[in-house]
Amino acid sequence: MQSRWDIGEPERPTINTETEQLKSELLTLNMGPQHPATHGVLRIEIWTDSEVVAHAIPHLGYLHRCMEKHCESLDYRGIIPFVDRLDYLASMNMEWAYAQTVEQMLGTEVPRRAELLRILTCELQRIASHLMAFGTYALDLGAFTPFLYAFEEREKILRLFEEVSGARLLYNYIWIGGVWNDWTDDQLARVSQFCNTMEEEAKKYHDLVSVNKIFVQRTANVGVMTIQDCLDYGATGPVLRGAGMNWDLRRNKPWSLYNEFEFDVVVATAEIGQLGDCWNRYIVRMKEVVQSIRIIRQVIEKLEPGPVMGKVPKIIKLPKGEVYVRQECPRGELGFHLVSEGDSKQPYRLKVKSPCFTNVSMLPRVAPGQMIADFVATVGSIDIVLGEVDR
Amino acid sequence: MSSQVHQTGSVKEYFADLFNGIKTTVVGMWITFKYVWAVKPVSIEYPEVREVLPERARMRLFNDAQNCISCTQCAMACPVDCIYIASEKKPEGAEIKKTSNGQAIRLTLTQFMIDTALCCYCGLCTTVCPTECLTHSHDYEFSQYTIDGMKYDYLAADVIAWRDRIVKS
Numbered sequence: 360m361q362s363r364w365d366i367g368e369p370e371r372p373t374i375n376t377e378t379e380q381l382k383s384e385l386l387t388l389n390m391g392p393q394h395p396a397t398h399g400v401l402r403i404e405i406w407t408d409s410e411v412v413a414h415a416i417p418h419l420g421y422l423h424r425c426m427e428k429h430c431e432s433l434d435y436r437g438i439i440p441f442v443d444r445l446d447y448l449a450s451m452n453m454e455w456a457y458a459q460t461v462e463q464m465l466g467t468e469v470p471r472r473a474e475l476l477r478i479l480t481c482e483l484q485r486i487a488s489h490l491m492a493f494g495t496y497a498l499d500l501g502a503f504t505p506f507l508y509a510f511e512e513r514e515k516i517l518r519l520f521e522e523v524s525g526a527r528l529l530y531n532y533i534w535i536g537g538v539w540n541d542w543t544d545d546q547l548a549r550v551s552q553f554c555n556t557m558e559e560e561a562k563k564y565h566d567l568v569s570v571n572k573i574f575v576q577r578t579a580n581v582g583v584m585t586i587q588d589c590l591d592y593g594a595t596g597p598v599l600r601g602a603g604m605n606w607d608l609r610r611n612k613p614w615s616l617y618n619e620f621e622f623d624v625v626v627a628t629a630e631i632g633q634l635g636d637c638w639n640r641y642i643v644r645m646k647e648v649v650q651s652i653r654i655i656r657q658v659i660e661k662l663e664p665g666p667v668m669g670k671v672p673k674i675i676k677l678p679k680g681e682v683y684v685r686q687e688c689p690r691g692e693l694g695f696h697l698v699s700e701g702d703s704k705q706p707y708r709l710k711v712k713s714p715c716f717t718n719v720s721m722l723p724r725v726a727p728g729q730m731i732a733d734f735v736a737t738v739g740s741i742d743i744v745l746g747e748v749d750r
Numbered sequence: 751m752s753s754q755v756h757q758t759g760s761v762k763e764y765f766a767d768l769f770n771g772i773k774t775t776v777v778g779m780w781i782t783f784k785y786v787w788a789v790k791p792v793s794i795e796y797p798e799v800r801e802v803l804p805e806r807a808r809m810r811l812f813n814d815a816q817n818c819i820s821c822t823q824c825a826m827a828c829p830v831d832c833i834y835i836a837s838e839k840k841p842e843g844a845e846i847k848k849t850s851n852g853q854a855i856r857l858t859l860t861q862f863m864i865d866t867a868l869c870c871y872c873g874l875c876t877t878v879c880p881t882e883c884l885t886h887s888h889d890y891e892f893s894q895y896t897i898d899g900m901k902y903d904y905l906a907a908d909v910i911a912w913r914d915r916i917v918k919s
Contacts, residue, residue: 437829440872504782511792518804525806525886531872539877540806567778572771 385413388731392421398495398738399745403722405734412734415726417719422749430709435461435535435675438709443529445711446747448491449689451477451484451520454533456686459614460695461535463684464677472665473537474616479550479658480520480532482651486557487516488689489644489651492742496641497568499739500577505568512560515553519546535675537668547659554652561648569642570631578641579632582725582737586635592724593717596691597647598741601627601640608687620657622650637740644689644742676704690714690742713747808871808886811864813904817849817883820857824875824884832868833875836861849881859905866892867900 391402400421406414426445430438442457443450455477462469469477494509517527523540524532532539542550568574584594586602599606607624609617625646627639679701685694691714698708718741726734794801803809820837837857840846847855876884894900902909 433829436874437827440829440870440874443872514792521807522804523806525804525808525873526871529870529872531874563781567781571774571778572767573775 390734398743401719401738401743401745401748403738405726405731407731410730410732412726412729412731415723415734417722419716419719419749422745424750426750427709427711431705431707434704435677435706438706439534440529440531443531444746445713445750446688446690446693446715446744447528448744449484449488450528450530451480451533452686452688453693454530455481456684456688456693456695458533458535459686460682460684460697461675461677464680464682464697464699465535465671465675467536467669467671469537469669470666471616472541472662473667473669475658475662476538476542476667477533478616478620479542479655479662480523480538482654482658483516483519483550485651485689486648487513489648492644492689493564493568493641496739496742497574499735500574502568502574505564508560508564508567512553512557515556519549519553522546534668536671537666541667547662550655551659554655557652558649561645564645569645575631575638577732577736578637578740581632581637581733582729582740583633584635584721584725588721588724589635592721594691594721595714595717596688597640597643598691598718598721600625601643602635603627603629603639608685608692612685614684614686619661620654622653625650637736640740640742674704676702677706685712688714690744690747691718711747711750713750715741715743715745715747719743719748803888803890807888808873809890810866810887810892810902811869811875812885812887812889813862813864814883814885815859815862815904815910817851817881818859818862819849819853819855819881820859821880823878823880827874827878829872829874830868830870832865834861834863834865835859849883851881853881862904863901864904865901867897 385406385408388405388407389402390405392400402418402421404416404418405412424444426441430441433441439454439457442453445453461467490509490513494506494513497503497505497509520530520532521527523542523546524530584598584602586599586604588594589599589602589604594602595606603626605624605626608614609622610624625643627634627643629639630642632638677697677699679699681696681698683694683696685692687693692712693714694712696708696710696712697706700707721741722738725737729737820835822835825831825833825835837859840856840858849855871886873886876882876886892900904910
């Protein structure tokens with residue numbers, strides 16, 4: 360029986376009648392694992408007919424670290440540094456999802472200030488992650504300058520995180536029961552200052568890249584993923600919203616204090632191109648940056664002095680049972696499935712549902728018929744992080 | 751699913767397209783051109799100019815062995831097991847020293863080694879230390895020729911001599 364995931368042999372492209380007598384065969388080309396446009400160590404085997412991709416097979420596992428298995432021998436606090444390394448461009452979101460998983464089983468109450476600070480850091484992290492996506496996507500398409508502009512702004516966020524947590528990329532900042540350190544008023548003032556500059560910068564990026572004719576020609580109507588495709592493959596995040604579906608866990612299944620905030624779920628409207636193409640996926644990210652700024656401003660208004668760490672036992676032992684927690688990360692829907700045997704310092708099983716893994720599985724679906732250069736644009740627009748795909 | 755449909759429209763559309771292309775390129779060029787004089791450079795020339803690290807920056811670990819009570823809590827908290835501690839009981843009648851915050855040192859520390867090549871700089875060990883002798887220093891330049899050189903024995907005389915140089919005030 361044929362599995363529904365089995366794409367099978369590719370269809371041979373139609374051959375020009377004049378050259379029909381000539382023998383033609385598909386050329387196998389390896390894109391990666393060191394290809395700069397694959398954002399990490401993803402290897403994609405492409406079968407090409409001249410410059411048209413007939414079939415693309417992503418080969419995963421080059422960054423596999425046995426993280427899930429390794430977590431079974433670590434205590435619950437010691438897992439947080441490993442969770443950081445899943446999506447190393449959005450570590451705060453990973454930590455939060457994991458911390459919430461353990462807190463739900465432990466029944467810990469997180470202080471209000473800690474929850475607000477978590478929203479603040481995670482929305483800042485979302486901006487940083489989308490800036491990275493914007494910069495590297497422009498880099499994939501041959502524009503080097505936007506990359507530098509994006510990194511200039513991202514650097515400000517990383518500097519704030521470094522001051523508050525001590526690290527620039529792998530923070531270990533959101534702990535079970537709260538957050539590690541408190542933000543000072545001075546740092547919060549710098550956040551609001553950053554929000555002001557970031558809004559102007561977002562307009563600048565829009566003028567520089569989004570409406571640029573060359574960029575539009577490279578991305579509009581390329582790599583179309585329809586809503587039905589996205590739902591079939593389980594794609595989430597900007598890929599799903601870029602296809603025109605109004606689905607954001609922050610709005611649809613709000614966790615923490617997200618229902619107190621006013622923000623719009625950004626859904627692509629196909630101003631340029633068509634729904635589900637690279638341009639629309641890209642523009643969803645750029646508009647989400649502006650929405651994150653809105654949330655950050657509201658957080659700063661709501662912040663009141665208070666404790667940032669709840670009451671957590673010194674040695675965490677979870678009761679017998681299991682829990683599944685999902686959150687909206689910059690790249691989509693992240694889920695942690697934690698199984699505890701009870702009376703143990705270590706989890707029995709920690710399964711990670713990674714958004715990038717499902718998103719990257721759509722590549723074989725959209726690749727056939729594309730030019731190689733368009734395929735690079737499609738891979739870039741999904742915005743994958745291989746640390747999360749391979750775990 | 752064709753990759754890029756070339757629009758074959760009227761002459762008017764053709765020129766509108768051309769004008770749009772030139773306009774958006776000029777707008778982009780103007781934004782980058784402004785950086786020639788209107789924007790200050792943000793990069794720093796690293797070996798000569800150094801950024802001041804924030805107070806909480808987590809760089810190489812340093813253990814102040816005089817204040818260590820050999821409780822091994824740091825080694826237990828470490829998720830990658832990179833801290834090696836050995837201690838032995840003091841002989842009876844030996845003088846029991848006290849740490850700077852008043853805890854009695856009941857064991858003699860015989861080995862305190864951290865493999866910084868394994869260390870993931872998460873900071874969990876420093877949070878559990880009861881005497882706060884294990885801290886993150888601000889020292890981030892410690893490349894070595896061999897991987898064994900990354901193992902730091904904090905009881906060695908040369909490492910103790912660093913104390914004044916790298917421990918946070």
